[in-house]
Amino acid sequence: MSRIAARFTALAKAGRKALIPFVTAGDPNPEVTVPLMHAMVAAGADIIELGVPFSDPMADGPVIQAACERALKHHVSLRKVLEMVKQFRAQDNDTPVILMGYLNPVEVMGYATFAQAAQSAGVDGVLSVDLPPEEAHDFLDELKKVAIDPIFLLSPSTSDERVRKIAAVASGFLYYVSFKGVTGANRLDVGAVAAKLGSIRKLTQLPLGVGFGIRDAQSAADVSAVADAVVVGSALVNRIAELADQPEKIAATVSTVLTEMRRAMDAQPAQAVQR
Amino acid sequence: MATTNPLASPTQWSDFPDANGHFGPYGGRFIAETLMEPIEELRVAYERLRNDPQFIAELDNDLAQYVGRPSPLYHAQRWSAKLGGAQIYLKREDLNHTGAHKINNTMGQGLLARHMGKTRVIGETGAGQHGVATATVAARLGMECVIYMGAEDIKRQSSNVYRMRLLGATVVSVESGSKTLKDALNEAMRDWVTNIDNTFYIIGTVAGPHPYPAMVRDFQAIIGREARTQIFDQAGRLPDALVACVGGGSNAIGLFHPFLDDAEVALYGVEGGGDGIASGHHAAPLCAGTPGVLHGNRTYLIEDSDGQIIETHSISAGLDYPGVGPEHAWLKDIGRAQYVAITDTEALDAFHSLTRVEGIIPALESSHALAYAMKLAPTMNKDQIIIINLSGRGDKDIHTVAAHEGITV
Numbered sequence: 001m002s003r004i005a006a007r008f009t010a011l012a013k014a015g016r017k018a019l020i021p022f023v024t025a026g027d028p029n030p031e032v033t034v035p036l037m038h039a040m041v042a043a044g045a046d047i048i049e050l051g052v053p054f055s056d057p058m059a060d061g062p063v064i065q066a067a068c069e070r071a072l073k074h075h076v077s078l079r080k081v082l083e084m085v086k087q088f089r090a091q092d093n094d095t096p097v098i099l100m101g102y103l104n105p106v107e108v109m110g111y112a113t114f115a116q117a118a119q120s121a122g123v124d125g126v127l128s129v130d131l132p133p134e135e136a137h138d139f140l141d142e143l144k145k146v147a148i149d150p151i152f153l154l155s156p157s158t159s160d161e162r163v164r165k166i167a168a169v170a171s172g173f174l175y176y177v178s179f180k181g182v183t184g185a186n187r188l189d190v191g192a193v194a195a196k197l198g199s200i201r202k203l204t205q206l207p208l209g210v211g212f213g214i215r216d217a218q219s220a221a222d223v224s225a226v227a228d229a230v231v232v233g234s235a236l237v238n239r240i241a242e243l244a245d246q247p248e249k250i251a252a253t254v255s256t257v258l259t260e261m262r263r264a265m266d267a268q269p270a271q272a273v274q275r
Numbered sequence: 276m277a278t279t280n281p282l283a284s285p286t287q288w289s290d291f292p293d294a295n296g297h298f299g300p301y302g303g304r305f306i307a308e309t310l311m312e313p314i315e316e317l318r319v320a321y322e323r324l325r326n327d328p329q330f331i332a333e334l335d336n337d338l339a340q341y342v343g344r345p346s347p348l349y350h351a352q353r354w355s356a357k358l359g360g361a362q363i364y365l366k367r368e369d370l371n372h373t374g375a376h377k378i379n380n381t382m383g384q385g386l387l388a389r390h391m392g393k394t395r396v397i398g399e400t401g402a403g404q405h406g407v408a409t410a411t412v413a414a415r416l417g418m419e420c421v422i423y424m425g426a427e428d429i430k431r432q433s434s435n436v437y438r439m440r441l442l443g444a445t446v447v448s449v450e451s452g453s454k455t456l457k458d459a460l461n462e463a464m465r466d467w468v469t470n471i472d473n474t475f476y477i478i479g480t481v482a483g484p485h486p487y488p489a490m491v492r493d494f495q496a497i498i499g500r501e502a503r504t505q506i507f508d509q510a511g512r513l514p515d516a517l518v519a520c521v522g523g524g525s526n527a528i529g530l531f532h533p534f535l536d537d538a539e540v541a542l543y544g545v546e547g548g549g550d551g552i553a554s555g556h557h558a559a560p561l562c563a564g565t566p567g568v569l570h571g572n573r574t575y576l577i578e579d580s581d582g583q584i585i586e587t588h589s590i591s592a593g594l595d596y597p598g599v600g601p602e603h604a605w606l607k608d609i610g611r612a613q614y615v616a617i618t619d620t621e622a623l624d625a626f627h628s629l630t631r632v633e634g635i636i637p638a639l640e641s642s643h644a645l646a647y648a649m650k651l652a653p654t655m656n657k658d659q660i661i662i663i664n665l666s667g668r669g670d671k672d673i674h675t676v677a678a679h680e681g682i683t684v
Contacts, residue, residue: 053583055580057465059465066451075581103305104578105581108581129303130307132308154308162312
């Protein structure tokens with residue numbers, strides 16, 4: 001069983017939902033990232049999503065685009081991100097780490113080379129935003145060889161037929177994008193999310209994470225009532241942006257936000273999930 | 276001509292791309308999940324309408340009465356004599372309404388948007404030509420229009436910004452990344468994913484996710500179909516070579532496509548060589564780039580060894596883009612077309628030469644094609660024929676040319 005599947009199984013047994021923070025690797029500088037990952041785990045993160053900086057993050061809003069630009073000023077390449085994961089693994093062998101980013105850095109490295117390097121660094125899942133299953137065949141083969149979970153997105157516009165197609169090749173969990181738009185926008189409608197998750201659950205047994213638009217403890221708790229995992233990105237990256245000139249304060253500030261989310265999620269009475 | 280479907284290419288090459296939008300390893304659909312269903316909806320609508328006689332008649336009528344087609348094929352006899360080799364024919368896309376080939380595509384996509392019930396169109400622009408062509412069609416069709424343009428380009432092309440605003444478009448300044456065309460494209464994609472229910476994204480070149488590269492090519496292939504008929508009328512035979520500039524590559528593929536199966540016709544695509552390939556300051560992914568994935572398709576890119584996209588340079592804003600249409604990438608690999616680079620200086624020389632000898636001021640983009648023809652023609656016989664796509668007129672560039680020569684206009 002992969003680290004990700006094991007983590008979801010354990011959480012389900014404990015009646016808890018996964019909190020998945022997203023930060024861009026190397027933002028605002030490469031020294032911040034590994035200590036920040038450890039701090040997030042201490043603050044209640046169950047899985048860490050690490051953004052791989054890309055020059056043209058088409059699916060992201062201004063907050064994460066700016067994070068990519070800060071990291072790229074320090075030339076944080078995919079190889080450097082993998083080194084960070086390796087460093088993190090030296091002290092934490094349990095917390096799953098997912099790389100999230102765009103295909104081109106992986107394409108240029110080569111799928112096989114990337115898959116092997118990611119495995120040896122201790123990566124558990126990979127989400128390539130601009131790689132739908134239709135184009136993913138060769139990439140999936142390489143990930144399978146090294147037992148890394150391919151994480152795919154679902155959106156409000158994804159049809160039942162596509163949910164089936166995507167669920168058939170995904171593992172670990174499915175990441176539901178809560179609205180049509182880019183990261184960081186404020187358009188979360190928990191009722192609409194709950195309805196769509198209900199119909200997706202009829203089509204797959206995979207755990208369902210929800211991201212986009214989760215900004216505070218309240219929205220994290222609301223989403224955790226209907227999802228298996230809550231992904232929070234821009235809300236954290238915003239704090240990092242504000243502290244770009246005081247990087248020593250980042251870990252504590254991000255931890256405070258996560259601690260509040262964790263507390264609110266754990267206080268949320270769990271709703272019976274229809275399977 | 277009139278009896279056949281003008282959007283169906285006569286060649287076996289029209290079988291490409293395949294059903295998934297692939298030209299060999301290039302093209303495809305590399306986009307976020309939220310866009311997958313809407314783009315499939317677009318593909319289905321386009322497949323239906325491209326074979327619909329009523330849609331074709333509507334588009335043909337607009338191309339004739341509004342755009343001013345067919346554009347002339349002009350035998351540039353004085354310039355041919357000056358170059359001392361092949362006979363040069365210019366396909367005069369500069370004489371279209373709005374002054375470039377771009378409107379062939381925006382007219383087609385605009386009508387498609389209306390048929391799909393969309394009320395709002397968006398577009399990206401570098402030099403402003405595609406933005407103006409999009410704003411023009413939006414005004415003509417009574418649709419809301421938003422154009423994304425890099426902050427740097429807005430500074431360089433203020434008259435086109437004003438033209439778009441006169442036409443009723445909202446021009447949004449893009450402040451992210453390198454603040455140029457690629458960033459405008461990123462921002463237009465973000466708008467599209469957010470407003471997908473009422474918005475049609477009019478992409479300006481033969482790039483992006485499937486079906487855009489094939490669809491934009493089909494709308495631009497009228498250039499080559501007309502040129503093919505016209506050269507038979509005027510010279511009684513096929514040309515020996517076609518030359519066109521390549522930024523994203525829409526005017527080039529529009530000219531090339533109806534000739535792809537004529538193996539005896541050589542095809543030359545001319546990229547922006549900037550300060551020279553060796554300088555690293557250029558916009559020539561086919562000459563000096565490597566394959567990768569950007570803006571929804573796999574193609575040649577100007578990128579670093581980490582897969583990050585690098586800023587490009589060309590004196591011509593319309594060529595200043597780090598990618599290229601996937602069909603060009605494929606034509607390069609299979610050897611059907613050859614791709615070369617022309618420097619800023621060579622393009623400027625050609626700009627002046629054609630202006631003085633033929634009384635035609637060409638766009639700086641098109642001047643790259645002219646500059647390559649200046650090298651090619653002298654190596655050919657006087658009874659051989661080159662057709663150059665004069666893709667746009669140069670009025671928009673006079674400030675750039677003047678500034679380059681230290682003159683204030």
